[in-house]
Amino acid sequence: xxxxxxxxxxxxxxxxxxxxxxxxxxxxxPYGARHALIGPNGAGKSTLINLLTGILPPSSGSVKxxxxxxxxxxxxxxxxxxxxxxxxxxxLFADLTPLESVVMAVSERDGIGFNPVRSLSGCRSxxxxxxxxxxxxxxxxxxxxxTRELPYGRQRLLEIALALSLNPKVLxxxxxxxxxxxxxxxxxxxxxxxxxxxxxVLFIEHDMELVARFAQHVTVxxxxxxxxxxxxxxxxxxxxxxxxxxGEHVHA
Amino acid sequence: MSAGIxxxxxxxxxxxxxxxxxxxxIWIGAAASYVxxxxxxxxxxxxxxxxxxxxxxxxxxxxTGIASLGHAAFFGLGAYTAGLLATAGWTEPxxxxxxxxxxxxxxxxxxxxxxxxxRGIALLTVTLGIGLLLFEVANRWTGLTGGDxxxxxxxxxxxxxxxxxxxxxRGAFIYAFAVTLICxxxxxRLVNSPFGLQLHGIRGNLRRVPALGISVSNRIRAIFAxxxxxxxxxxxxxxxxxxxxxxxxxxxxxxxxxxxxxVLGGVGTLSGGVIGxxxxxxxxxxxxxxxxxxxxxxxxxxxxxxxLSGSGGVLGLVGKLRAAASRR
Numbered sequence: 001x002x003x004x005x006x007x008x009x010x011x012x013x014x015x016x017x018x019x020x021x022x023x024x025x026x027x028x029x030p031y032g033a034r035h036a037l038i039g040p041n042g043a044g045k046s047t048l049i050n051l052l053t054g055i056l057p058p059s060s061g062s063v064k065x066x067x068x069x070x071x072x073x074x075x076x077x078x079x080x081x082x083x084x085x086x087x088x089x090x091x092l093f094a095d096l097t098p099l100e101s102v103v104m105a106v107s108e109r110d111g112i113g114f115n116p117v118r119s120l121s122g123c124r125s126x127x128x129x130x131x132x133x134x135x136x137x138x139x140x141x142x143x144x145x146x147t148r149e150l151p152y153g154r155q156r157l158l159e160i161a162l163a164l165s166l167n168p169k170v171l172x173x174x175x176x177x178x179x180x181x182x183x184x185x186x187x188x189x190x191x192x193x194x195x196x197x198x199x200x201v202l203f204i205e206h207d208m209e210l211v212a213r214f215a216q217h218v219t220v221x222x223x224x225x226x227x228x229x230x231x232x233x234x235x236x237x238x239x240x241x242x243x244x245x246x247g248e249h250v251h252a
Numbered sequence: 253m254s255a256g257i258x259x260x261x262x263x264x265x266x267x268x269x270x271x272x273x274x275x276x277x278i279w280i281g282a283a284a285s286y287v288x289x290x291x292x293x294x295x296x297x298x299x300x301x302x303x304x305x306x307x308x309x310x311x312x313x314x315x316t317g318i319a320s321l322g323h324a325a326f327f328g329l330g331a332y333t334a335g336l337l338a339t340a341g342w343t344e345p346x347x348x349x350x351x352x353x354x355x356x357x358x359x360x361x362x363x364x365x366x367x368x369x370x371r372g373i374a375l376l377t378v379t380l381g382i383g384l385l386l387f388e389v390a391n392r393w394t395g396l397t398g399g400d401x402x403x404x405x406x407x408x409x410x411x412x413x414x415x416x417x418x419x420x421x422r423g424a425f426i427y428a429f430a431v432t433l434i435c436x437x438x439x440x441r442l443v444n445s446p447f448g449l450q451l452h453g454i455r456g457n458l459r460r461v462p463a464l465g466i467s468v469s470n471r472i473r474a475i476f477a478x479x480x481x482x483x484x485x486x487x488x489x490x491x492x493x494x495x496x497x498x499x500x501x502x503x504x505x506x507x508x509x510x511x512x513x514x515v516l517g518g519v520g521t522l523s524g525g526v527i528g529x530x531x532x533x534x535x536x537x538x539x540x541x542x543x544x545x546x547x548x549x550x551x552x553x554x555x556x557x558x559x560l561s562g563s564g565g566v567l568g569l570v571g572k573l574r575a576a577a578s579r580r
Contacts, residue, residue: 053463055462074462074467075462075463076462076463076464076465076466076467076468077465077467079462079463079464079465080465084463085463087459087460087463091457091459091460091463092457092460093452093453093456093457093460094456094457095452095456096449096452096453096456097264099261099264100449100452101453103265103446103449104446104449104450104453104464104466105464105465107446107449108446108450108464108465108466109465112446113446113447113450113466114446114447114450114470114471114474115445115446115447116441116442116445116447116448116474116478117441117442117445118445118446119269119441119444119445120265120268120269120444120445120446120448120449121262121265121266121268121269121444123265123446124258124262126446127258127261127262127265128258128261128262130261131257131258131260131261132257132258135257143261144260144261144264162460162463162464166464166465
């Protein structure tokens with residue numbers, strides 16, 4: 001761990017043609033942070049996640065992970081360095097069971113994923129760890145059913161299970177509870193809150209109640225730019241934020 | 253309690269890789285045909301060789317979700333490698349076989365640099381191009397390959413000094429059976445390995461795989477080279493058992509028929525390749541005997557029915573029937 005930040009961007013820009021979706025973003029995520037990223041639809045939140053993870057290259061600027069510049073590092077190698085994400089829309093293996101999916105992640109993390117001669121059933125520590133993780137998240141027998149047959153809430157939880165299985169240092173959650181009924185979304189956030197305290201978490205979320213409960217710090221993104229940052233209380237009271245964003249989303 | 257959870261997970265993975273009855277039946281059936289149809293041993297060898305070739309293609313199509321229209325390039329490369337080694341005086345078949353697999357595998361690895369970069373129609377075009385290119389090179393380079401006349405004048409010493417390639421095709425059948433079975437066991441191990449699980453992941457969701465830290469292009473390159481090596485071994489067996497290499501080994505028709513065999517037998521089943529090869533070659537043998545003109549008609553009709561019925565080929569159908577029976 002260095003003195004700096006778990007994740008940091010310097011002057012990050014991204015444009016598609018003449019459309020600037022990310023403008024000069026200087027974003028900092030401290031070690032162990034519980035940080036929310038909010039902003040109206042089209043503010044460029046998912047684009048920012050894609051820039052951070054390396055799915056998209058920036059037009060200019062840099063991304064630093066644990067103090068090291070990773071701007072040129074491909075997405076999958078950033079994962080191996082501990083930068084892990086989930087997707088806003090379920091991005092799962094429909095024909096595999098949760099158990100198989102998590103074993104895939106764990107065996108890759110442990111460096112045996114490329115092994116073509118080892119029997120999968122012999123990878124006992126990866127299997128035991130995966131089974132324990134899914135059990136802890138309450139999957140029960142669903143761990144051995146095909147993902148496509150699972151209820152939507154379970155699939156959302158599998159998104160998180162896959163990310164957790166990689167032992168992330170920085171976890172980026174793109175609307176982890178999107179489309180999940182309110183009761184179940186709290187359940188998902190409880191899982192996130194229970195993460196080890198040295199894991200830095202950045203999550204995109206629209207529900208200000210959840211943000212207030214689970215985030216210590218909030219960044220507001222509007223039209224690709226950081227508009228303001230602060231504690232949930234400060235953001236809730238910020239007049240500009242209320243105007244561009246909260247007015248249309250908070251039900252208070 | 254947590255021990256119970258781990259145990260049921262171990263049991264799940266053990267069951268996943270267990271030999272199924274239909275697999276065992278296929279190999280017993282193939283072995284039994286040696287005794288049951290002694291007058292058709294040559295056809296039997298052709299089925300085994302085509303089955304091995306179809307299996308190699310199934311690793312790409314069925315397990316990784318990568319289509320190829322030019323897989324005969326690797327089959328032919330293996331055949332010519334084994335054939336040329338023999339005409340040059342290297343008559344030991346097993347090393348010739350391995351050389352055929354190695355040359356095809358290395359060429360596959362080279363091609364994979366392009367293959368791993370493209371998807372969809374571009375992928376079909378690239379693989380088709382590889383096949384056409386090699387065919388034309390072999391066609392023009394008559395000094396090396398014999399061109400249209402084929403590569404002749406080769407002989408092989410007995411396999412391990414005991415198994416001879418006799419005229420009635422007994423040796424050829426046993427050799428083809430052994431090689432195909434060994435390759436099947438290896439390929440089966442591969443699909444039931446951590447790497448095999450990743451291939452399944454690539455087929456299922458290309459976007460998620462890199463988010464798990466897995467390099468998609470590396471995995472595609474690896475399986476393309478491995479598949480090419482298996483195809484090369486199949487080609488080498490053909491050259492060695494027939495002691496002749498025809499230009500046809502590189503033809504588009506061979507690429508296409510392998511794809512058809514995979515579909516007929518069941519995509520993503522490995523052993524379906526052998527069933528598909530048997531169906532295809534036996535049906536072609538029978539139907540073209542009845543009327544050569546109608547072979548393509550019947551083939552078209554059968555393919556149409558396989559796809560329309562949504563059965564997933566013969567083994568797909570077997571799986572569905574078994575699932576239905578177990579629900580009772």
